[in-house]
Amino acid sequence: MLTPSSPSSPINSSLNAAVEAIEHAEFTPESSELGRWFHGRGHCYPGLEHLNIDWLPPVMLITLYQAESQERLQPLVDAAMAKGVGKVALQHRYQRGGPIDWLLGESLTELVVTEQGLKYGLQLGRSQNHGLFLDMANGRQWLRQRASGARVLNLFAYTCGFSVAAVAGGARTVVNLDMSKGALKRGQQNHQLNDHDLRGVRFLPHDLFRSWGKLRKSGPYDRVVIDPPSFQRGSFVATEDYQRVLRRLPELLLPEAELLVCLNDPTIAPDFLIELMQQHCPNAKYVERLANPDSFPEQDPNRALKVLHFHYQAD
Known part of the structure; x- marks a missing residue:
């Protein structure tokens, strides 16, 4: 796992830390085990407090709590593609209902993921929360x-x-x-x-x-x-x-x-x-x-x- 920046680190709004998190994440295309790949909301990565990235097989979900251009987010999509991820979704949590755009692959609304050997059904794009915290x-x-x-x-x-x-x-x-x-x-x-x-x-x-x-x-x-x-x-x-x-x-x-x-x-x-x-x-x-x-x-x-x-x- 990446080492968070110290609170005294200078503010850096680049996406390097998030890109590295994708590159270092444990990943096999066959696995249905979900997990968080990057947690910006914990204020450990200056400039990225508005960004989370979750792996909800087979979807990498980018969640934004303030607006970002898709052009600026492209390095995240590129890193996912290089890793073998075929679907990338973008959720705008700062908008009512948390609508979702698809940045890579065809849209998917229903999926089944695994946590510690147990299965859970998730829904993307129907409400702000997908079904499991x-x-x-x-x-x-x-x-x-x-x-x-x-x-x-x-x-x-x-x-x-x-x-x-x-x-x-x-x-x-x-x-x-x-x-x-x-x-x-x-x-x-x-x-x-x-x-x-x-x-x-x-x-x-x-x-x-x-x-x-x-x-x-x-x-x-x-x-x-x-x-x-x-x-x-x-x-x-x-x-x-x-x-x-x-x-x-x-x-x-x-x-x-x-x-x-x-x-x-x-x-x-x-x-x-x-x-x-x-x-x-x-x-x-x-x-x-x-x-x-x-x-x-x-x-x-x-x-x-x-x-x-x-x-x-x-x-």
């Missing part, structure tokens, strides 16, 4: 390793990546809750891609704050994942709503439980979640912060994805 890979693996025989609650489930990992790890039951029926349907399809038995898996398309009764009836749980959007008006605002969730957690838990509490807001440090838990669910003690994947270097760890492990023990 790559920086959460260690969180999914953490749950998979601790799911055997567990009763799992997956809040803000999106396309059920945590659920897929839990079932692969031998979970007894999994309850997925998300307001989006479409996302949960894609989650169901992700399970089917892995030939999972869904008799112990539930998909609840509900508003969390109106669904405590349903969750209690399906519980109690000894593994809980809370991975909400940072700011989604009408659904969840972290600074206002996280305490509402933590306050009622004990209603849903077995006397001993493991919690994975997550937040991806660069303006909020991990202490926010630790202090909220102390205040609103004091029987849950902070254990550790999970490391993010090495392919997501960050100049300031407080800005990176927060994935915190708590251990709950009832009085």
Whole structure:
């Protein structure tokens, strides 16, 4: 992996670091293993804070958070072609809906990728997010390793990546809750891609704050994942709503439980979640912060994805 520039490095807006990342990335045309090839959003590469590059086989996806000319991006396409990549897509995340242009190869909207041996279906060009958050890979693996025989609650489930990992790890039951029926349907399809038995898996398309009764009836749980959007008006605002969730957690838990509490807001440090838990669910003690994947270097760890492990023990 490339070594990020130090914070004191002079600003350099050339694409050399991104080109080198493509050239050094592990790649075989036959592999379906996805991954991040370049993470500019971590502010480790001065001048490239607006650029990420992901390998979503068979597509190299360039994501921009501010406008760039296609001419300036051509070295990235050239590096991909030299490596044997046949499809390059460009997503404009600074535009509403995150539209996609194709810089190389024919367009592709549906693809199946692999992460740690598990399959996930992705969609390109239909919405801002393609269906799997790559920086959460260690969180999914953490749950998979601790799911055997567990009763799992997956809040803000999106396309059920945590659920897929839990079932692969031998979970007894999994309850997925998300307001989006479409996302949960894609989650169901992700399970089917892995030939999972869904008799112990539930998909609840509900508003969390109106669904405590349903969750209690399906519980109690000894593994809980809370991975909400940072700011989604009408659904969840972290600074206002996280305490509402933590306050009622004990209603849903077995006397001993493991919690994975997550937040991806660069303006909020991990202490926010630790202090909220102390205040609103004091029987849950902070254990550790999970490391993010090495392919997501960050100049300031407080800005990176927060994935915190708590251990709950009832009085």
